[in-house]
Amino acid sequence: MLLWALLPVSLAIFGTVGIWTVFGIAVTNGSVNITNGVPYISLCGTFNPQSCLFAQICNICSVLALWIVVIRFQQVRDYGNHGKANIASIVLGFISSVGISVVGNFQQSVLMGIHLLGAFLAFFVGLGYFWVQLFLTYRAQPSQDRCWVGPLRAICCILCTILVIVMSILHNTGYTSGAAICEWALVMLFFCLFGLFAAEFRHIDCHHLTVQKHALRNKGSPPPEEMNRHTHG
Numbered sequence: 001m002l003l004w005a006l007l008p009v010s011l012a013i014f015g016t017v018g019i020w021t022v023f024g025i026a027v028t029n030g031s032v033n034i035t036n037g038v039p040y041i042s043l044c045g046t047f048n049p050q051s052c053l054f055a056q057i058c059n060i061c062s063v064l065a066l067w068i069v070v071i072r073f074q075q076v077r078d079y080g081n082h083g084k085a086n087i088a089s090i091v092l093g094f095i096s097s098v099g100i101s102v103v104g105n106f107q108q109s110v111l112m113g114i115h116l117l118g119a120f121l122a123f124f125v126g127l128g129y130f131w132v133q134l135f136l137t138y139r140a141q142p143s144q145d146r147c148w149v150g151p152l153r154a155i156c157c158i159l160c161t162i163l164v165i166v167m168s169i170l171h172n173t174g175y176t177s178g179a180a181i182c183e184w185a186l187v188m189l190f191f192c193l194f195g196l197f198a199a200e201f202r203h204i205d206c207h208h209l210t211v212q213k214h215a216l217r218n219k220g221s222p223p224p225e226e227m228n229r230h231t232h233g
Contacts, residue, residue, distance in 0.1 A: 005199075005201045011191070011195070012192065014064070019041055019187065022044050022050045022054045023039075023044045026044035038177045038180040039180055040180045045107065055107075059105070062097050062100040062101035065093070065096070065194065069097060069129070071201065072197060075201075076136055079140055088132055092129035092132060095125045098121060099118045099119070102121065103122055127161060130153070134150070134153050138150055152196065153193065
């Protein structure tokens with residue numbers, strides 16, 4: 001069902017438009033001065049009024065990302081590939097999704113330590129999640145689009161890894177403008193990686209929900225009631 005494919009696409013579009021809107025507001029009201037160099041995304045979102053918008057954008061992206069992580073986990077499991085890699089993917093995906101929310105709600109001008117922790121979870125743990133997804137691309141179903149999704153996902157993962165390393169080196173050596181450019185490029189690639197899930201999600205026929213009410217252990221308890229709707233995704 002193509003409707004599920006719109007979820008990762010929506011995250012990619014919403015997140016991209018959102019952070020560039022925050023950048024535009026920050027430049028317009030003078031919160032950042034681009035003549036002094038390219039600002040970090042977090043710097044653009046740390047001042048009022050765009051800090052409120054930045055927090056909400058991060059919260060919504062966090063929820064959408066977690067939703068995608070869970071659906072992808074369920075999809076791989078339903079195809080019978082419920083191994084350690086799939087379990088690792090949902091753990092890494094959950095942690096990185098929380099990191100996105102932490103980045104938005106703990107601005108660097110208020111609590112720098114917690115903000116950096118959130119950035120670490122979002123970038124480094126998130127990168128680990130996408131590497132696991134690259135592995136699952138060649139191990140799990142559906143495989144109809146593997147011929148082009150796999151190489152494209154691999155290229156994005158490699159570029160993200162290079163950008164993370166370069167960004168860390170430039171930041172620690174004082175080249176903040178160069179590090180900020182790497183950060184912007186890294187976030188754009190992350191949105192592209194999320195958007196690529198549309199290729200797998202379009203093969204989901206439906207979603208399922210199982211509700212089961214267990215009988216009480218006494219003679220007067222009602223019989224179990226179970227409602228199942230099967231999934232093909």
